[in-house]
Amino acid sequence: MATSRGGAIGPALVLHLAVLAIVVVSEIIGLIRVPIGIGAVILLPILYAFALGIIFNPNVLKATGRVLNHDATKLAGTMITIAIMPFIARFGTTVGPQIEKIIAAGPALILQELGNLGTILIAFPVAVFLLRMGREAIGASYSIDREPNLALIADKYGLNSPEGAGAMGVYATGTLIGTFVFALMPPLVHGLGIFDVRALAMSCGVGSGSMLAACTGGLVAAVPDQKDLILALAAASNILTYATGLYAGLFLALPLTEWLYRTCAPADRASTMH
Amino acid sequence: MNNEIAISDAPAEGRAIDLASHAVQLLVVCAVALVGNWVATNVSPLEALPGMACLYAMTIVGLVIAKYMPFYLPSVAWISLVAIIATIPGVPGAAFVNEAVGKLNFLAMATPALAYAGLALTKNEFAIARKSGWKIVIVAICVMFGTYIGSVVIADLVLRITG
Structure with a gap:
């Protein structure tokens, strides 16, 4: 099983060249701003890169399967975690120069981590009352269901349980459309003109590298003159989420969602998915 | 599976x-x-x-x-x-x-x-997304929106109080 790393140079070379080509095309297209009513829809190179990756994914386009074999796509999975690291480092470097402003915003930065529980406020009622889902609703709505949250559900219920199915569903959907949602949402919320741009920035740190990139990219495009502050606050908040996310899920979000489900979901509701 | x-x-x-x-x-x-x-x-x-x-x-x-x-x-x-x-x-x-x-x-x-x-993206991930159906897509969008806007509201309130 360990051969996919060192063993075959061929598939790895093909993969990296494909990525290089996708990156170059995406950066050539560049940022596109589509003005609509209350704000602007911002299209970013990271979105094209992801979309192009999906288009050329051998599971989608059979023709590329001949050059991008199983070893290559398996390596691609490993490369995601590696490739996000220089980005995370670059992001961290935006914090140092702004450290005084970060400390000044400290209370807001720490308390807004609790705001991640907002998913329960919005997604749980939709899942249980509107869509009449069963225990899938617990796994689906208790958190943003990225890797640490998924690991927690796997540990507690197993991924073959209803809760696991709900979490896996949101994980897979988030993987497919999360970058797009997080690129579109902040400029539109900013367009409402209600919220402090610092609040919009520090909320971008939800614990996923690609969502962080999309969210800050969209926000910086909407408010370019606050770029340095936006990046620094988002980076600081993302670190806090890395450090606290798992524990917030374990001790707050999951018990709260469980309790809500026991309290208000009809007792006879079984698994309702498909 | x-x-x-x-x-x-x-x-x-x-x-x-x-x-x-x-x-x-x-x-x-x-x-x-x-x-x-x-x-x-x-x-x-x-x-x-x-x-x-x-x-x-x-x-x-x-x-x-x-x-x-x-x-x-x-x-x-x-x-x-x-x-x-x-x-x-x-x-x-x-x-x-x-x-x-x-x-x-x-x-x-x-x-x-x-x-x-x-x-x-693996065959399985596409399969899970398809199998989970439209309900999960709606819930997932609510999850992302809720996670973001919850933090925005709290951060905004605290910033208003602390300046």
Whole structure:
């Protein structure tokens, strides 16, 4: 099983060249701003890169399967975690120069981590009352269901349980459309003109590298003159989420969602998915 | 159905970091990112090289810390901390690092990761998304919106109070 790393140079070379080509095309297209009513829809190179990756994914386009074999796509999975690291480092470097402003915003930065529980406020009622889902609703709505949250559900219920199915569903959907949602949402919320741009920035740190990139990219495009502050606050908040996310899920979000489900979901509701 | 696939190896990384193979793969990523940055900003790879070398070094230091720390934090958390400390004004070399990484567009650093992510999607992940159906798509959008807007509201309120 360990051969996919060192063993075959061929598939790895093909993969990296494909990525290089996708990156170059995406950066050539560049940022596109589509003005609509209350704000602007911002299209970013990271979105094209992801979309192009999906288009050329051998599971989608059979023709590329001949050059991008199983070893290559398996390596691609490993490369995601590696490739996000220089980005995370670059992001961290935006914090140092702004450290005084970060400390000044400290209370807001720490308390807004609790705001991640907002998913329960919005997604749980939709899942249980509107869509009449069963225990899938617990796994689906208790958190943003990225890797640490998924690991927690796997540990507690197993991924073959209803809760696991709900979490896996949101994980897979988030993987497919999360970058797009997080690129579109902040400029539109900013367009409402209600919220402090610092609040919009520090909320971008939800614990996923690609969502962080999309969210800050969209926000910086909407408010370019606050770029340095936006990046620094988002980076600081993302670190806090890395450090606290798992524990917030374990001790707050999951018990709260469980309790809500026991309290208000009809007792006879079984698994309702498909 | 094999449910293992989608978790990848992220949560389990902890002690199992293979520094040598990561170091090589990171070199590839940095090279791709340098070209992407060139196209995005017109800053030549040569001119941006010192900044990229800084990011590379910070990443390696972060990985080493993650590997040997007695308690678990994701390696990206350590990498962020190293990058923050290295750029705080007054820390030796901070001015140089800030100047150097300034040549690198932050979003161009993320583009390679998303390209890999698109290519890495497995048959299973497409299958799960399809099988979960439209209800899960609606819930997922509510989850993302709720997670974001919940933080926005609290942050905004606290900022109004504290100024």
